[in-house]
Amino acid sequence: MSAVAEKLAEALAATHSPAAAEAPEAGTGVVPPLHGIKVVDFTQVFMGPSATQLLGDYGADVIKIERPGAGDISRNSFPDPDGQDNPIFLAINRNKRSISVDTRTEEGRAVIGRLIADADVVVSNFRAGVMERMGFGYEELRRTNPGLIWASGTGFGTEGPYSHKGGQDAIAQAYSGVMWRRDREDLPPSIYPTTLCDYITGMHLLQGILLALRTREATGTGQKVEVTMYDSMLHLQMQEACMQLNRGYEVNWGAMPLSGVFETTDGAVCLVGGFTKDPLLHISRALGLDEDLTQRPEFTDLPRQFENKPALQAIFRERFATRPTAYWTDRLEEEGLLNAPVFTLEQTLADEQTRVNGMIVEAEHPTAGTVRMLNAPIRLSETPATVRRAAPRLGEHNAEVLRENGFDEETIGRLAELGVLR
Numbered sequence: 272m273s274a275v276a277e278k279l280a281e282a283l284a285a286t287h288s289p290a291a292a293e294a295p296e297a298g299t300g301v302v303p304p305l306h307g308i309k310v311v312d313f314t315q316v317f318m319g320p321s322a323t324q325l326l327g328d329y330g331a332d333v334i335k336i337e338r339p340g341a342g343d344i345s346r347n348s349f350p351d352p353d354g355q356d357n358p359i360f361l362a363i364n365r366n367k368r369s370i371s372v373d374t375r376t377e378e379g380r381a382v383i384g385r386l387i388a389d390a391d392v393v394v395s396n397f398r399a400g401v402m403e404r405m406g407f408g409y410e411e412l413r414r415t416n417p418g419l420i421w422a423s424g425t426g427f428g429t430e431g432p433y434s435h436k437g438g439q440d441a442i443a444q445a446y447s448g449v450m451w452r453r454d455r456e457d458l459p460p461s462i463y464p465t466t467l468c469d470y471i472t473g474m475h476l477l478q479g480i481l482l483a484l485r486t487r488e489a490t491g492t493g494q495k496v497e498v499t500m501y502d503s504m505l506h507l508q509m510q511e512a513c514m515q516l517n518r519g520y521e522v523n524w525g526a527m528p529l530s531g532v533f534e535t536t537d538g539a540v541c542l543v544g545g546f547t548k549d550p551l552l553h554i555s556r557a558l559g560l561d562e563d564l565t566q567r568p569e570f571t572d573l574p575r576q577f578e579n580k581p582a583l584q585a586i587f588r589e590r591f592a593t594r595p596t597a598y599w600t601d602r603l604e605e606e607g608l609l610n611a612p613v614f615t616l617e618q619t620l621a622d623e624q625t626r627v628n629g630m631i632v633e634a635e636h637p638t639a640g641t642v643r644m645l646n647a648p649i650r651l652s653e654t655p656a657t658v659r660r661a662a663p664r665l666g667e668h669n670a671e672v673l674r675e676n677g678f679d680e681e682t683i684g685r686l687a688e689l690g691v692l693r
Contacts, residue, residue: 303330304654308484310392311383312336312367313407315343317466318424318438318500319396320363321473326392326480327366328647328656334386334672335364335663339371339693342665355665356638364662365634365644370673371666371693378691380406385676387412387419392480396424399434409495420483422496424476429497438500443468447504454525472503528576528583529554532613533591540591540599543609551576553606557599558590634661666693 308331312323320343327333337343342355343364351357373379384406387393393412395402402408402423409421426438433446441462444450449468450460479496487493505512511522524530529544529551544550555564564570564586569579576583591599596612603610619625632646639661647656669692673683686692 301654303657304651305329305331308332308391309389310334310394311386311390313393313395313397313402314424315396316345317363317440317469318473319394319476320345321470322424322477322480323367323394324363324365325477325647325649325656328658329651329654330657331392333367334668335367335369336374336383337369337371337665339373339666339690342369342371346665353639356636356662358639358642358644361636361639361642361662362644366657366659367663368660368668368672369663369666370669372669373691373693374405376689376691378686378689382673382678382686382691383407385678386672388416390416390419391484392420392422394422394424394476394480396438396476398437399425399427399429413493417492418487419493420480420487420496421493422476422480422483424472424498424500426499427501428499433501438472440466440468440500443472443500443504446501448508449504452521452523452525454523454531468500468504471507472498472500475503475506526580528573528580531584531587533588535591535596535599536594538596539613540596540603541611541613542587542603546609547607550608553608554587557602557606557608558587559602560586560590632658634658636661638664 305326308326310323310326310331310333312319312333312335314320314323314335315337323333323335335343341347343360345360345363346355346357348359349357351359372382374383387407393407395407403411409419412419412421424438425434426436426443427433427446436442441450444463444467445460447468450462453460475498476496479498483494483496514520514522527545530542532539532541542554544554547553549565551565551570552563555562564583568575570576570583600610600612614622620631625631630646630648631643634642634644636642642661646658649656669687670683673686673692674680678686683692
């Protein structure tokens with residue numbers, strides 16, 4: 272070790288007094304529910320950042336650890352005029368501060384070790400074993416910080432035949448059985464077009480962290496929180512799994528004979544033929560058919576409707592194709608049938624319900640300017656989510672965070688000279 276590095280190691284080992292947590296937002300008088308909670312965040316892509324962003328939305332101080340130069344993988348997912356500060360990254364990293372630290376160096380790991388020394392939560396979503404190899408495994412960290420909540424999201428867990436595999440949304444869909452089910456057997460299996468698995472697992476990770484924090488209030492002791500994409504996708508199928516395990520029968524809600532998506536002259540309508548007495552009778556009326564389809568022998572009850580679904584839905588498709596969407600949604604509403612026009616995302620974002628629900632918020636970013644993004648979906652009457660800062664630039668808060676954690680200017684300068692901070 273060089274003389275500079277030796278002096279740096281001595282400085283890093285020195286006792287420090289971290290700065291107090293940021294005060295509540297000026298002028299509001301409201302203390303967010305997670306005010307004073309310090310989170311050291313190793314997560315990247317979507318699953319982990321979706322969880323830690325909500326922690327930040329409700330007041331936690333989230334310090335995002337990023338790789339020098341590259342940062343979070345999602346900074347480079349798509350070519351964008353704003354480069355690493357693109358919408359994919361900005362969408363799930365607001366209310367965080369970024370420090371770019373080279374964890375391959377002894378000094379870099381020492382810097383992070385100091386941040387963790389008084390942290391409440393450490394979160395990661397690496398493959399199983401990565402945190403341990405960096406020296407930040409739960410057993411090691413709890414010896415110096417027994418109140419620490421150590422939270423990890425992985426693809427499959429730390430044991431079992433798939434534990435070595437990386438976690439990815441589509442891969443979890445495939446392993447979990449979700450991908451195999453589709454509304455028609457003649458359709459090939461396909462990837463769900465939104466990161467459903469990442470989001471669900473991220474929300475389970477968030478729930479685990481909050482449960483562990485609540486337990487710590489009572490016991491003073493932290494614990495390990497582990498979630499997997501595999502388990503989360505299985506849990507999504509609670510009803511289907513229980514039916515399969517106990518009756519050997521596969522439930523497929525998308526394949527119900529009186530439900531579906533049907534093209535109209537100007538778009539499509541989604542119909543859910545259920546939750547009412549004699550739904551096929553009401554569908555027949557809404558479609559203006561000359562007959563009540565429930566009177567046909569092949570459609571008299573649900574088993575026969577399943578058996579003859581192609582013929583039944585062919586009738587539906589033929590009728591829906593004759594009129595515009597608004598006409599059909601009005602007719603279906605008159606018959607008390609659940610239905611909706613099939614919107615594009617652009618239409619949904621512009622919809623009045625989105626505005627009324629306050630689901631679009633803004634923040635100012637030094638590179639991207641005014642960033643519009645989705646709000647937190649959990650509404651609390653007294654301590655709502657707040658957007659205090661846009662997603663950080665890579666390493667934007669290196670000096671700020673280190674000062675708060677007891678580093679003097681000379682030490683911060685040495686770290687920069689050694690390339691530990693970049």
